[in-house]
Amino acid sequence: MTNNIPFEFIPQNVTFEQMNAIITFRNIWLELSMWMRSFVHSFIDDHPRLAAVSDRLYVGVPLKFYNALIVFYGNQIAEEYLNRISRLILIFWRLVDARKRGDQEAVNRITVELYETADQGADFLASINDYWDASVWRDLFTQLINMGIQVILSILQGNYQNEIRVFDRIQDLAVVMADYMARGILLGGLNHPASMMSPVEASTATIQ
Template sequence: MKKQLIACLFVSALAFTTTVSSAGAEGRPAPQRACINQSVIQLKYPMQKLWIEHAWWTRSFIVSSLAGLKDQNDVLVRLLENQVDLGNIIKPYYGVQAGNKLTSLLKEHILIAGKIIEAAKAGDQAKVNQFNKDWIRNADEIVAFLTSANPNWNKQVLTDMFYTNLKLTTTEVEDRLKGDWTADIKTADTNETHLIHMGDFLTDGIVKQFPNRFR
């Protein structure tokens, strides 16, 4: 019987001690070792890729929309394709109907974002606030849908993750409108990292729910 490939990855702790002693010693991240098998990798890395695409095609759409670039509609089409892909990646575990439902909710998430961008560009704060409420409502629906499918996806944790993404995306728009390019780039990087973590959270939940498929 062919042995299953085991990939062992060395990672650094994300958090480290920042306290500096009187001698001036700084805390440093301690290396940790994590092993994941090939079947997990075949879900984990494609999931990460899709959420990275989500971050960067959303950013591209923000840039094109605010600048009134001619590629705005083409970028939107590509961004909406990403939502189809995110729905498709869960279909092997939850079925076609569930995958299509997630795609529908995520497409709504993108279209509401477009309305927020246009309202912010026009300086209409009342509409920004109105659409933001709709955006939060949509995020709550996405979380409710996902957590009803998988009890390993903690509702509060996932809600915080989606709300953080909304906040970071809004901040990207605000930074670009102010012309604060340094802050804009930093926020975009933060949003990408955040969505990678969210993708990993979703992968971990699927692996826990269907352990026999990841042996």
């Protein structure tokens, strides 16, 4: 899987607003990885910035996904994905809390729930775009969760060198996930241009 979007996949009739949304996917996925890491540090260290970081992770990042996806899929699907990614983040939040408290029973239960929720999200994405494969999304989300857990454990153990190495890998993965999402949207737009919203529709539906 390449980290770059092949030029020939870009629709000739794509609007500026739609292209701008595509370009933002890398930033959104990278922001997700960055704020997940910042949240783990803040939560474990009881840092004063925890409330601000939590708000950006749980509210800000999902809204950015919503605003990018609504251009191509409309309000209903964009809102559904917002809810799903928000739920995934919330479960990750609960996992960090359980790990910090040393509640292994809760850790086991929440970890299963996290993977199941990610699998459901993968199935949802595959259901809305013929160019997104559920098995690919499941693998990508599984890698993200696995590395997220490694970040939690590394910080709890004070192994910051490993935490940095894992975060580097998470950033690489975020780019892959962003490009896979964008490529599917581009290909879907080529074959189903009517599914894309007009610039006026998108601008009026976007959440600030």
